[in-house]
Amino acid sequence: MNNQKLAFSLRLFVLILGLFGLGFFFAIPIPVQFLIQTYPQAEGLRWIIQSMLFLGGILVYGALFVFWKICGRIGCNRSFCEENAKGLKQISWISWIETGLCLLGMILFLVDGILHPVLLLLGLGVLSFGCLMAVATTTLAYLVTIAEAIQTENELVV
Amino acid sequence: MKINVTLDVMLAKRKMSVTELSERIGITMANVSILKNGKAKGIKFDTLCKICEALDCQPGDLLEVIQE
Numbered sequence: 004m005n006n007q008k009l010a011f012s013l014r015l016f017v018l019i020l021g022l023f024g025l026g027f028f029f030a031i032p033i034p035v036q037f038l039i040q041t042y043p044q045a046e047g048l049r050w051i052i053q054s055m056l057f058l059g060g061i062l063v064y065g066a067l068f069v070f071w072k073i074c075g076r077i078g079c080n081r082s083f084c085e086e087n088a089k090g091l092k093q094i095s096w097i098s099w100i101e102t103g104l105c106l107l108g109m110i111l112f113l114v115d116g117i118l119h120p121v122l123l124l125l126g127l128g129v130l131s132f133g134c135l136m137a138v139a140t141t142t143l144a145y146l147v148t149i150a151e152a153i154q155t156e157n158e159l160v161v
Numbered sequence: 162m163k164i165n166v167t168l169d170v171m172l173a174k175r176k177m178s179v180t181e182l183s184e185r186i187g188i189t190m191a192n193v194s195i196l197k198n199g200k201a202k203g204i205k206f207d208t209l210c211k212i213c214e215a216l217d218c219q220p221g222d223l224l225e226v227i228q229e
Binding site (some may be wrong): 156159160161 | 188192193195196199200202203204205208
């Protein structure tokens with residue numbers, strides 16, 4: 004598979020994920036409503052919960068946008084470049100912020116006594132995935148930086 | 162100390178242009194220019210051999226050690 008095909012496949016994946024994500028934005032009020040029906044005392048937290056979910060979704064779109072640009076550079080045979088390393092670091096930061104948001108949400112639920120076991124499981128899953136993404140993208144960013152240096156050095160060996 | 166490639170001197174002695182040399186040794190003009198301008202980080206033995214063959218010289222005629 005050459006770089007152009009890989010870039011096309013990755014961008015297609017981003018597009019599909021983005022389209023599915025739109026459904027997420029429209030569906031946010033549904034689980035929130037269900038949570039409030041189960042825990043009426045959470046009514047006061049409705050807008051906070053919806054805002055946090057909305058913010059989380061926006062951050063994911065931010066990460067997808069950065070990844071879209073990385074795919075563009077891969078397609079132009081610029082896989083190992085400083086911009087890609089920076090992009091991966093940005094995605095890492097976004098992952099850490101998402102993980103922090105999720106943790107904050109879980110603490111909020113716990114304090115208000117509305118941390119349903121299903122929510123706990125989901126939250127732990129999101130936390131784990133977020134940490135994994137953050138660490139993986141930071142590592143990738145480091146490797147891309149090293150690879151860029153090696154590539155530059157190699158290009159100057161005639 | 163660094164290695165200086167005196168390709169331009171040898172090209173002048175042999176009255177050969179960069180274009181002609183790149184065509185003879187099968188290396189792009191961009192790479193030959195990198196060598197000529199001292200921006201190269203290294204040279205493969207294969208490349209050095211081809212340049213010596215094209216310019217009828219020894220590696221020592223192309224490379225010199227200079228104080229920075």
